[in-house]
Amino acid sequence: MSSLNLFDLIELYARRGVDDWAKAPPNLQSRAATCFMATQIATSYQDAADTLSTIYNGTNANKLSFIPMPKPGKSQKIDRCFFLPIRQKTASGEKMYFELVLLVSGTDCLAFRFEPADRPTWRHGYGHIQMNKKMLKKTINIGGIPQFIPDSYPAFPISTSSPLRMFFAMGTAVHGYADRGFAHLLVDVFQTAGRTSDSKPYLAELALFLGGTIRHRVDPGWKGLKVLASDFRHWGIRTISKKRR
Amino acid sequence: MNVLVCDDDPQLCDELADSVQEAIGEEPRKLVGEALTKELTNFFGNIKGCLNLEAPERCEALPPNPFDESIVILDNNLTLLEVEGAPLTAESVAGYLRAFTRADYIISLNLNSDVDFDLRFLVGDYSTRADLALNTSHLANRALWTGNVADAKDGFLPWYWPRLNTVVAKRREQIAFVRDRLNEPVLPSLDFDDVRTELLSAHALGALSPTAEREGAENDGVSPEEISFRDVFVARDRSLPMRREREKLAKALGNEVVQDIIARTVAADIDFWFRRNIVGPQEPLVDLPHLLSRLPFLLGKQAKELNGWNKCLDVRQPPFAIDQRLYDVHLAPAKYTCDLWVPNACFWWHELKNDEKLDELFFLAEEGDWANVAFCEDRSLFFDRDANNEWPLEFPAEFEGAWSRRYVAHIGGYQYTPRSRLAI
Numbered sequence: 001m002s003s004l005n006l007f008d009l010i011e012l013y014a015r016r017g018v019d020d021w022a023k024a025p026p027n028l029q030s031r032a033a034t035c036f037m038a039t040q041i042a043t044s045y046q047d048a049a050d051t052l053s054t055i056y057n058g059t060n061a062n063k064l065s066f067i068p069m070p071k072p073g074k075s076q077k078i079d080r081c082f083f084l085p086i087r088q089k090t091a092s093g094e095k096m097y098f099e100l101v102l103l104v105s106g107t108d109c110l111a112f113r114f115e116p117a118d119r120p121t122w123r124h125g126y127g128h129i130q131m132n133k134k135m136l137k138k139t140i141n142i143g144g145i146p147q148f149i150p151d152s153y154p155a156f157p158i159s160t161s162s163p164l165r166m167f168f169a170m171g172t173a174v175h176g177y178a179d180r181g182f183a184h185l186l187v188d189v190f191q192t193a194g195r196t197s198d199s200k201p202y203l204a205e206l207a208l209f210l211g212g213t214i215r216h217r218v219d220p221g222w223k224g225l226k227v228l229a230s231d232f233r234h235w236g237i238r239t240i241s242k243k244r245r
Numbered sequence: 246m247n248v249l250v251c252d253d254d255p256q257l258c259d260e261l262a263d264s265v266q267e268a269i270g271e272e273p274r275k276l277v278g279e280a281l282t283k284e285l286t287n288f289f290g291n292i293k294g295c296l297n298l299e300a301p302e303r304c305e306a307l308p309p310n311p312f313d314e315s316i317v318i319l320d321n322n323l324t325l326l327e328v329e330g331a332p333l334t335a336e337s338v339a340g341y342l343r344a345f346t347r348a349d350y351i352i353s354l355n356l357n358s359d360v361d362f363d364l365r366f367l368v369g370d371y372s373t374r375a376d377l378a379l380n381t382s383h384l385a386n387r388a389l390w391t392g393n394v395a396d397a398k399d400g401f402l403p404w405y406w407p408r409l410n411t412v413v414a415k416r417r418e419q420i421a422f423v424r425d426r427l428n429e430p431v432l433p434s435l436d437f438d439d440v441r442t443e444l445l446s447a448h449a450l451g452a453l454s455p456t457a458e459r460e461g462a463e464n465d466g467v468s469p470e471e472i473s474f475r476d477v478f479v480a481r482d483r484s485l486p487m488r489r490e491r492e493k494l495a496k497a498l499g500n501e502v503v504q505d506i507i508a509r510t511v512a513a514d515i516d517f518w519f520r521r522n523i524v525g526p527q528e529p530l531v532d533l534p535h536l537l538s539r540l541p542f543l544l545g546k547q548a549k550e551l552n553g554w555n556k557c558l559d560v561r562q563p564p565f566a567i568d569q570r571l572y573d574v575h576l577a578p579a580k581y582t583c584d585l586w587v588p589n590a591c592f593w594w595h596e597l598k599n600d601e602k603l604d605e606l607f608f609l610a611e612e613g614d615w616a617n618v619a620f621c622e623d624r625s626l627f628f629d630r631d632a633n634n635e636w637p638l639e640f641p642a643e644f645e646g647a648w649s650r651r652y653v654a655h656i657g658g659y660q661y662t663p664r665s666r667l668a669i
Contacts (some may be wrong), residue, residue: 019647187607191539192647194619194639195630200612230611 004201006164007052010085012189013171014048014067021068021080028079028103035101035109035143041082042067055087055094061136066101069174070185079103081174084135085167096163098170099135101142109144111135114170116161127161129169130154165209172210182206204234246390246410247349248273249315251281253325261318261354264384269410273318276311282326284311285338292345295506296490302497304506313347316409318384319375321356339375340484343513344506349413351375354384361659362623364666365643367405367525367651368517374483376416376513377407394558394625401656402625404534405525407588418585419516424508427474431515434474436583442469444529444595446645449522454480474511483517484510519586526644530581530591533565534558534620534627535648540597541615542606543567543576548615554627565590575603619652623661628654640666 021029021043032041042048042065054063066082084099098114111132118124133151134141158169168182175182183203190199248265250273252258258277265273276284288310295304319335319342326333335353342348353375361380363369370378383389388397392408426434431453432442443459450457450469454476458466467476479495482488497503527535537543537554545568547553557566563580564572579596581587597603618627619637628637637652643666655661 016647183608184604193650194538194652195617196539196541197615197617200610200615203608204612234612 004164004205006167009164009186009189009202010052010067010167011045011049012193013070013185014042014052015045016070016185016189016192017068018042018045018048020071024068024071024080031107032080032082032103034107035103036066036082040066040140052085055089056136057089058137061139064136069171072174073180076174076176077105078174079105083170086136096166098166099132100170100174101135102174103144107144109142110149111142111145112170112173114158114166116163116166124155127158127166128155129158129173130156160209164205168206168209172206177206177210208235246271246413247315248318249276249311250274250318250320251276251323252320253278253281253323254320257320261320261381261384264381265318267385268387268390274311274315278325279327281323282328285326285333286328288312288345289341292341295345295494295503298489298493301490301493301503302500304494304497304500304502306502306505307345310346312342314413315348316350316352316413317342317348318352318354320354336374339373340486340510343376344484344510347509349416350377350409353378355380357662359660360662361401362403362653362661363405364640364653364661364663366521367403367622367642367644368520369403369405371521376412376516394555397624399656399658400624400626400654401659402623404620404622404625405520415585416512416516419512420505420508422585423474423512423515424504427504427507427511429473430470431472431474431477432470435515435586436581439470440595441529441593445469446522446526446528448645449518452518452522453477456480474515475507477514478507478511481510481514483514515586520588522644524587524591525642526646527594527648528646529594530587531594531597531648532587532589532591534625536592536594536597538618538620539594540603540607542610543571544615549613551616551618551627551629554616554618558625558627561589563590575600621654622651623653623656623659626654628652638667642666 021041042051047065048067051064051067054060056064064084064086066084069081069083072078072081080103082101082103085096086099087094087096095116097116100112100114102110104110112129113132114129115124115127117126130153131149131151133145133147133149158166160166160169171182171185175185177183183206186202186206187196187199190196246269248269250258250261250265252261255277258275262273262275288307291307295301297303319339321335323334324332336356339351339353343351353373356370356373356378358380360370360378361383365371379389386398386401388394388402389406390409392406394402437445450459453469454467454472456466457469457472460468475495479488479491482491485491494503494506523530524532531539537557541548544553544557544566547556547566560566563577567576575597576592579592581591581593584590617630619630620626621628621637630637636654638655639650639652642649642651653661655667661667
């Protein structure tokens with residue numbers, strides 16, 4: 001059984017997004033092109049893979065593309081979403097965060113940043129999400145974002161600085177959780193890759209992170225208790241093995 | 246089994262016959278050199294009446310000939326035959342043989358000897374006008390004839406190969422099915438209602454008829470639900486390449502011989518349409534190994550062990566090693582009922598996907614309940630993904646749809662074509 005691998009997951013998720021984007025109506029594609037530069041959207045798996053493997057150093061923004069997210073459901077009233085995974089070297093290793101752009105309707109956009117904690121003594125010393133006016137360290141201007149929005153506050157806590165969990169937070173924010181939401185999308189991307197069993201650890205991690213109930217439609221009672229106990233056991237095993245490493 | 250091998254070269258023909266005999270234990274009939282030239286010359290002379298554009302209604306049945314009621318294996322290279330005009334190939338005669346003789350199934354041999362396994366569309370060679378394109382070396386593989394993994398030479402048994410010991414009966418059923426419905430619409434006859442038709446790829450619709458157009462399109466094409474079997478005959482050129490000939494024959498409504506020609510031609514086309522557009526892409530129908538890959542919990546406790554996955558492939562009758570109640574309640578209603586068109590039991594995927602109870606069962610399964618396996622298309626078996634670093638190898642097939650990612654074991658000594666797909 002494979003362990004959790006964020007890059008593998010994003011690559012599969014991006015495949016679905018790129019495929020959906022290739023089938024998007026021309027009108028939607030041209031509207032997106034007026035908000036982004038057309039070349040800033042990943043149109044192939046390779047564009048997405050290149051984005052994911054790039055360590056951003058302030059000079060190589062041309063290697064990064066906004067990755068289309070899978071088509072949202074009609075009830076979500078958002079035309080399409082795009083995300084940018086950004087990796088940066090830091091003194092202690094590597095930091096990763098995500099920028100998210102929603103093409104809501106017409107050419108009206110909104111943007112957000114999912115960021116890990118800053119230094120403990122700083123005001124943003126906790127994993128958080130905030131609104132965005134300019135992307136990629138304020139180097140990319142996205143048309144259609146209202147300029148009145150504040151982009152430092154509010155900075156909502158997301159209770160994690162783990163890149164995988166930030167990705168989960170972003171995916172769930174866009175797709176919802178159950179009922180053809182992000183959990184089903186996770187299943188879907190692994191099913192289409194012929195690797196259904198690999199979806200299980202991600203679903204368990206997602207449920208742990210969100211306190212989600214989809215696995216067991218948690219009803220009080222013996223069944224729900226059994227599943228919660230099993231979750232706890234998995235959490236324990238994972239924590240112990242992490243500590244050993 | 247009535248098998249006829251045809252070649253221009255006596256020595257090569259003997260080799261083909263030996264390969265067939267090695268696999269099925271019976272010597273096939275042979276038609277070689279001058280005898281083949283004579284039969285083909287007579288054949289093309291006899292069909293002129295039917296291809297007479299002035300009076301196709303006068304088309305008469307051909308006299309009995311060696312191709313009737315057989316699996317005909319034609320070597321593609323027939324250049325040594327002394328015929329007038331351009332040299333013959335299996336590809337140039339296969340369609341006419343299908344239309345005008347009672348040959349049951351036609352195999353084109355060595356059309357492209359570089360292809361042992363087709364990584365593009367999982368059909369063999371999509372360009373062939375025969376029913377199947379193979380190489381000489383495949384004929385001696387007993388599994389080609391039986392479909393049994395245990396018979397597979399070197400373990401090589403592409404899942405897309407038909408079982409040759411079943412194709413004759415199946416093709417006769419298919420012809421009878423089409424013959425009874427020549428003027429009826431294809432898709433409803435094949436149990437595709439509006440929702441299911443909506444799930445067909447653009448390629449699948451285009452392959453039925455170039456004028457097929459989804460509802461809501463602005464042009465003046467034909468609605469897919471209205472395309473009749475007779476329309477398919479006119480639209481498809483795999484058997485009779487000249488459209489004018491097909492149009493004339495399609496109008497000879499009172500001639501029973503012509504109706505048989507149309508039925509044979511269309512049955513082969515629809516069979517190929519299924520393999521290329523439905524069974525290959527596994528959408529909107531899904532067969533058992535691919536269904537289990539998507540919903541492993543259907544196997545119950547067997548899903549923990551690799552053997553459990555492979556055992557279920559040996560079961561060819563419902564409930565296919567799946568829990569009887571689960572099968573009866575959830576899978577049986579989604580089973581594809583026109584199963585003479587598919588090589589193995591198939592199910593409507595979107596109906597299973599939208600089944601809330603199945604969805605709940607998926608999420609109830611625990612991490613570790615399922616072995617980490619992949620279905621290897623070239624061996625027709627599941628293999629453990631954790632046991633070996635080099636394979637199963639993932640590759641993207643070339644068809645439309647979400648299910649193009651597949652796996653092969655990549656057996657040494659066999660050509661997987663195009664190799665470039667293994668590197669994507």
